[in-house]
Amino acid sequence: LTVIQRRVLATLRFLSVFLMAVMLSSPLVKTLRKIIQPPLVVLAVDNSSSMPGITDSVAAKQTLLNTLQALQNELDKNFEVVNYTFGQQVTRNGRVTFSEKRSDYSQLLHAVFNDHFNDNIGAVVLVGDGIHNQGENPLNAASELSYPVYSLAFGDTTQIRDARITAVRANKTAFWGNQFPVEIDLQFNQLDKQNLQFSISCNGSKIYSESVSPAGDDYFQTIPVTLDATAKGLQHYTATIATVAGERNVSNNTFSFVIQVLESKQKILILSPGVHPDVGAIKHALETQVNYEVTAVTSEPFPDNLEDFNLVVLNQLPTTSGSGRQLVERAVKNRLPLLLLVGNQTFLPQFNLLGLGLEIVPQAGNFEEAQPLFNEQFATFTLSNDLKESFAKYPPVQAPFASYSLDPAYQVLLYQRIKNIATNRPLIAVANRDRQKTGVIFGEGIWRWRLYNYLANNRPNEFNELVDKLVQYLAIRQNDDNFVVDYSRVYHETENVTMTAEVYNDAFELITTPEVTLVLTDAKGREYRYTFDRHSRNYRLDAGILPAGDYRFTASVTIGNQTYTEEGNFAVMPVNIEMVENAANHRLLFQLASQTGGQFFNAGEAEKLAEALKANTRIKTVSYFQTVLNEILNLRWIFFVILLLLGTEWFFRKFWGIY
Numbered sequence: 001l002t003v004i005q006r007r008v009l010a011t012l013r014f015l016s017v018f019l020m021a022v023m024l025s026s027p028l029v030k031t032l033r034k035i036i037q038p039p040l041v042v043l044a045v046d047n048s049s050s051m052p053g054i055t056d057s058v059a060a061k062q063t064l065l066n067t068l069q070a071l072q073n074e075l076d077k078n079f080e081v082v083n084y085t086f087g088q089q090v091t092r093n094g095r096v097t098f099s100e101k102r103s104d105y106s107q108l109l110h111a112v113f114n115d116h117f118n119d120n121i122g123a124v125v126l127v128g129d130g131i132h133n134q135g136e137n138p139l140n141a142a143s144e145l146s147y148p149v150y151s152l153a154f155g156d157t158t159q160i161r162d163a164r165i166t167a168v169r170a171n172k173t174a175f176w177g178n179q180f181p182v183e184i185d186l187q188f189n190q191l192d193k194q195n196l197q198f199s200i201s202c203n204g205s206k207i208y209s210e211s212v213s214p215a216g217d218d219y220f221q222t223i224p225v226t227l228d229a230t231a232k233g234l235q236h237y238t239a240t241i242a243t244v245a246g247e248r249n250v251s252n253n254t255f256s257f258v259i260q261v262l263e264s265k266q267k268i269l270i271l272s273p274g275v276h277p278d279v280g281a282i283k284h285a286l287e288t289q290v291n292y293e294v295t296a297v298t299s300e301p302f303p304d305n306l307e308d309f310n311l312v313v314l315n316q317l318p319t320t321s322g323s324g325r326q327l328v329e330r331a332v333k334n335r336l337p338l339l340l341l342v343g344n345q346t347f348l349p350q351f352n353l354l355g356l357g358l359e360i361v362p363q364a365g366n367f368e369e370a371q372p373l374f375n376e377q378f379a380t381f382t383l384s385n386d387l388k389e390s391f392a393k394y395p396p397v398q399a400p401f402a403s404y405s406l407d408p409a410y411q412v413l414l415y416q417r418i419k420n421i422a423t424n425r426p427l428i429a430v431a432n433r434d435r436q437k438t439g440v441i442f443g444e445g446i447w448r449w450r451l452y453n454y455l456a457n458n459r460p461n462e463f464n465e466l467v468d469k470l471v472q473y474l475a476i477r478q479n480d481d482n483f484v485v486d487y488s489r490v491y492h493e494t495e496n497v498t499m500t501a502e503v504y505n506d507a508f509e510l511i512t513t514p515e516v517t518l519v520l521t522d523a524k525g526r527e528y529r530y531t532f533d534r535h536s537r538n539y540r541l542d543a544g545i546l547p548a549g550d551y552r553f554t555a556s557v558t559i560g561n562q563t564y565t566e567e568g569n570f571a572v573m574p575v576n577i578e579m580v581e582n583a584a585n586h587r588l589l590f591q592l593a594s595q596t597g598g599q600f601f602n603a604g605e606a607e608k609l610a611e612a613l614k615a616n617t618r619i620k621t622v623s624y625f626q627t628v629l630n631e632i633l634n635l636r637w638i639f640f641v642i643l644l645l646l647g648t649e650w651f652f653r654k655f656w657g658i659y
Contacts, residue, residue, distance in 0.1 A: 039122035046128030074610035105138035122619030129155030130585030148598030155584025164252035188214035272315035277447035285467035343444035357407030369396035370416035397443035409433035483564035
């Protein structure tokens with residue numbers, strides 16, 4: 001070999017070995033990557049049924065679709081467009097049908113923000129009528145956007161003659177033979193001093209009516225009604241406000257709702273270490289309802305048959321003398337629904353050991369005066385506006401001066417207001433934990449509330465309502481057998497019908513081994529079969545969105561050789577909320593555009609909107625460099641370089657005759 005040949009071979013061998021050694025040491029290589037992001041324009045269309053207007057004609061829908069297509073074509077010429085539809089849900093590249101039952105503008109804005117957090121969004125083009133009836137205020141959701149919203153407004157903002165029912169508030173359940181309150185919100189436009197008939201019917205029969213006369217052209221009124229639960233099972237009610245001449249939208253003159261009337265008579269046991277006015281107040285309140293059978297015992301011996309009652313009310317038990325201690329412990333152990341009243345005779349150390357998920361630790365002093373303060377976030381059951389207003393006027397009760405600790409399962413109905421200062425100390429709280437319902441009144445002297453109602457209104461209706469709602473919630477017993485199915489009595493046609501189930505073995509331990517099945521039957525007798533999905537501690541079924549109507553079901557599970565079944569029924573209610581509001585809310589669309597630095601356009605100005613986007617110099621391509629650290633082993637081209645060096649060396653050795 002010549003000197004040159006040796007040097008060539010040595011160089012090739014050195015380079016290949018050097019590169020392999022470098023790769024084996026796994027050094028990091030820093031590289032700069034240039035990233036170019038063209039501007040994206042989000043085109044979001046309100047897909048709700050209010051968009052075509054009251055007439056909902058084919059021509060109105062076609063006009064909307066033609067305008068959207070023209071706008072899409074103009075935007076495609078200059079931008080990369082991402083399409084969304086929104087209504088009751090947000091869908092990317094969804095089909096525009098104008099058929100969704102609700103409008104949630106805030107959900108759309110949150111979805112755009114989250115889905116395109118790191119993208120170069122130039123603008124959001126929002127096509128809608130501004131009518132939103134679900135979710136939070138869109139103006140709050142828009143505050144997180146760093147790019148403008150361009151609004152293209154459809155719909156008629158003219159206020160027309162209209163009488164409509166905007167909302168109905170009522171408990172989903174009531175007891176047969178009892179009364180239950182219902183509140184109906186009415187809105188009137190351009191109907192000053194008109195006499196209109198308002199009525200409520202049950203299963204087609206009119207059960208209530210009154211004449212209503214709006215006191216202005218833009219008038220709102222709430223009608224409180226107390227109805228009798230005279231039939232059992234699912235009862236369909238329809239609230240109706242009469243139509244007037246010239247009223248274009250009559251679909252919002254009716255509002256349907258369903259009440260589940262429970263047929264069993266509720267047996268209530270009240271235990272107290274002595275005669276007490278609080279016991280008398282609760283007893284009289286319950287006896288006004290024919291569906292309660294009340295037994296009050298104010299001295300020992302207390303009855304042993306606690307399991308025969310739907311609810312046990314314990315007034316100041318256990319006491320400092322030990323009275324009722326074993327009785328209370330047995331009630332807790334057997335998961336009986338309890339309503340406990342804490343007072344001067346309550347032995348708090350023993351009370352804290354009952355395992356109810358709460359603790360009262362006395363501080364300096366004994367008891368202090370506390371007035372009720374309603375918790376606006378309370379949602380376990382509903383209360384009438386009259387009762388909520390009465391809370392602020394009720395006289396104080398004697399509550400323990402103590403620190404309170406409550407399990408997260410507790411929902412506070414009333415807080416304590418001490419010397420006109422709001423506190424976070426509970427006055428009334430309820431819980432459903434470990435398959436036991438518990439209610440606690442942390443104070444003595446609620447009889448004064450009933451007396452106040454008598455003095456103010458000559459009747460204790462508000463106090464009776466408070467006691468009835470507490471007892472009605474607590475007295476519905478949890479199922480104590482090996483198979484429990486939890487579901488809602490009323491669903492809306494826009495929400496999925498979901499159920500959960502729990503299965504227990506003979507040792508009362510949760511298991512998820514056996515299969516849980518369900519047969520669902522609609523009003524026409526058609527059957528649908530489902531299988532629950534297993535989860536870590538329970539079962540879950542999502543039957544999807546079902547058509548409006550009444551349904552009954554039978555769920556079953558086999559544990560060993562024993563088959564358990566649960567039966568029930570529920571109703572799926574139609575949703576007509578999009579037709580409640582007649583006039584488009586262009587003010588909202590204008591505020592969204594103004595708040596975010598965008599512009600507002602009317603329906604016929606789609607071309608102007610496209611031109612405004614094109615003229616906006618802030619909508620531009622963004623480029624930036626990104627530093628990337630990579631292990632040299634991840635650089636594939638080095639392998640090919642080493643292969644090339646070794647291959648070249650092999651070729652020269654062959655060519656020169658060394659091999």
